[in-house]
Amino acid sequence: MxxxxxxxxxxxxxxxxxxxxxxxxxxxxxxxxxxxxxxxxxxxxxxxxxxxxxxxxxxxxxxxxxxxxxxxxxxxxxxxxxxxxxxxxxxxxxxxxxxxxxxAQNIIHAEVTVASALNEKQQAKLIEKLEESTGKKVVVRTKIDQSIIGGVVVKIGDRLIDGSIVRQMQSLQKQLMAN
Structure with missing residues (x-):
């Protein structure tokens, strides 16, 4: 300490x-x-x-x-x-x-997990959306994890935005099981 x-x-x-x-x-x-x-x-x-x-x-x-x-x-x-x-x-x-x-420079880091590599256009669009939503300049570090099947998972600080296919399927399964 x-x-x-x-x-x-x-x-x-x-x-x-x-x-x-x-x-x-x-x-x-x-x-x-x-x-x-x-x-x-x-x-x-x-x-x-x-x-x-x-x-x-x-x-x-x-x-x-x-x-x-x-x-x-x-x-x-x-x-x-x-x-x-x-x-x-x-x-x-x-x-x-x-x-x-x-x-001081209004920069944040985002850890982005995708199922397959993003092309430059996709990455630029993602960064644009993240900067729009955070109001800060975003530096992205991308990880590839095929287990999410598709979509994207973004971690910024302690915030987690999970737009993966796996999570959507789990959500759908919970809804079906509840009905």
Whole structure:
């Protein structure tokens, strides 16, 4: 719980800097770059989270790896995390930052389940309808699940819109059984 609160505070701090600099997307990309590089190299991750390794050694390594790749503010933020021994929170900070970024840019994510892949026209129409109903920009992640037979199931946050053939058949069966 404490780690989540700390991650939230750090994410808000770098997000406020990004807003002030007008570089919300750029800083988000930089943070994701660092997090994915660390995730991709387990030895690097182990090195950075090891409390027995001095912060200066961690900062030297990060300078070699990231100084040229990152914006100055994100690089300095990374150095601050190391100084404060909060580098273990980086993944959660990136997630929180993305949440703040999405909220500020009026973006929501929708998980769409379909029986077969949508073509570009169908996907564009679906996104248009979702944006119309939510009033926000919608980023769609599509999953294919043939067990729904047809139709679409959309999950946005805690809302579920189930327009699948399977659900319609189940509803029809309940109606018939009730009569």
């Amino acid at each position: 404490l780690n989540m609160q700390l991650a939230n505070k750090y994410a808000k701090a770098i997000f406020e800097v990004a807003q002030d600099d007008g570089k919300i997307d750029e800083y988000g990309t930089d943070l994701k770059t660092v997090a994915s590089e660390i995730d991709a190299h387990k030895e690097l991750a182990s090195f950075l989270v090891n409390p027995q390794i001095q912060p200066n050694a961690k900062k030297d390594l990060c300078a070699k790896l990231f100084k040229e790749e990152l914006s100055v503010s994100v690089y300095n933020f990374l150095m601050l995390l190391i100084d404060k021994r909060r580098e273990v929170l980086l993944q959660e900070i990136v997630r929180e930052y993305q949440t703040l970024s999405n909220a």
